[in-house]
Amino acid sequence: MAPVRRDPAREAADELCSVVLSSLRRKDQREKGRQYVQGLLALPGRKSMRGIAGQVGGGAAEQSMHHFISGSTWDWEPIRASLAGFLQAATPLTAWVAQPMAIPKGGEHSVGVAHRFDPHQGQMFRGQQAFGTWFASAGLVTPVGWRMHLPEEDAPGTAGTPGTPGTSAAPGAFDAADAQAAYEESAADAVIETVRRSGNRRPVVLDIQRIGTRSTMNRFAEAGLPVIARVAPSTPLLVTDPALPGHGAGARPARDVLQSVKGLCTPVEWTDPDPALPGGRHRSTLAVAVRVMMPDPSPARRRHLLLVGEWTDPRRPPAQLWVTDLVRLPVGPLLRLTKQGRRVSVAAEHSGREAGLRDFAGRALPGWHRHVTLASVAHAARALTGTEHYAAA
Known part of the structure; x- marks a missing residue:
């Protein structure tokens, strides 16, 4: 009989979960969170609720796991803050890196899906647009904060927004300037909120080639955060x-x-x-x-x-x-500080996919936040043990 292959990341994940999931008040929630992280690490390829549940108990576990992610009420922010704190204690932070994550999706049943322009790629796509804040040290890069840019945020308010009762705007109409301003605000606020919660005001590295340079730089100056921006x-x-x-x-x-x-x-x-x-x-x-x-x-x-x-x-x-x-x-x-962005870009495309950062398929925004938070914990376990797999995406 062949020996069971040891996975250092799965071993490290148990210790990591015991720390970062401590904000969950109930023991069964902490156990569900640990199982979800372990399922993400064990399941090869694209992650699904059925596949994750199959790693810990099959059909009955799937319904319970789905409720834990999409129907429960636990707060993901303390877990993200605890993850950032754990990483800072383990390895000195070099920089925070703001990394956009466009997630192409063809259907209409997932939260945040829209036909939109991605300024960082310079092209239209249909799907979700998220922004990650990544922790970058000499030894690892891993995400610790997230925000999803929702289609309704592209308008300055509900009045005059297509699809809102009482509006006179034509269906599908939108103001490109409003959409860009909303995108800029989401991109900047995502990282500003994460850094403020961490209390560690190391430099922020980000790419603003195709969004408002002056307005974005001013946002970081007003927040008192040092920045280096492409x-x-x-x-x-x-x-x-x-x-x-x-x-x-x-x-x-x-x-x-x-x-x-x-x-x-x-x-x-x-x-x-x-x-x-x-x-x-x-x-x-x-x-x-x-x-x-x-x-x-x-x-x-x-x-x-x-x-x-x-x-x-x-x-x-x-x-x-x-x-x-x-x-x-x-x-x-x-x-050399600018190259932290290059490291994160490579990790987001390879080990980020491996951890399932893009794989949530539900309709509820809280469910997406819970999934991507636990996927970040799984990614951190791989990064801390140096077991990321950089196979072609």
Whole structure:
């Protein structure tokens, strides 16, 4: 008889659950939560309620598990906060990373499904749009906070919203500006809420190339959170260093600002999270940081920032552009900080799928929150034990 293969993540999950599920008042709820996490870890491929229940007891367990996720009243926020606290005690936090998660779905029976534009992918899709806040340390990346962007949030209020009694709007009509503003607000608030609850105000890494750069940066400034954000090459900026080209010349595209100082670049070494290599791939690219401001009608909001540019090929324009209010950090640490977003993107696409982050199929928003919270616990168990599987999605 072949020996039973040991799974370190499943062993670690029991200890993790004993800590992070302690906010559940009843013992049977804590046990159900533990079983759900274990089911997520044990079940290969796409996760379903039937498949998860099959790992712990079959048909009778399926109905009970469904009620625990979609019909119960337990609060997921204390579990997320406890998970973040557990991780901070285990491994020092480097940065928080905001990671959008588009979930294509064809039907109409799942919560939050709509035909919508995904700014990060630059294309239309039908499905759900969620935002995850990921904990990134030297040794692991794993999600600890979530928000789903609901279709009705694309309108500023119920009045005039298609489908609302008393509205005169045509079915399917929407204001693109309102939709983008709502998307920006959801994306920023998702990470701001998580970081505030954690009490750890480490830098936030996020991509705002296709959403409102100035408004999003202002949201984080008002929240008192340091941020480093990837921006579009066309982002208008004011050069504030009198020794550099473009000072006093008004707003210029970020790409042009960087091209004018390309001669000041220095090589920066960093680690590329290549799934094929356990330790990643060591790389070196050219980078420079320039003191800038964002033009803003309100002088009170004009803050000193750094524009960071990275070149993978010095004969071409910069490959990535970032703005940050971490103005005292040298360009090397800043560029390496941006790579936390790259690590999370790889994990979200591979180990995130393995943990079932995208696999909730119910109609209730609380059910989605409970599922994605316990899937985050399962993901953390894999990340803590280094047993993530980076197979092709």
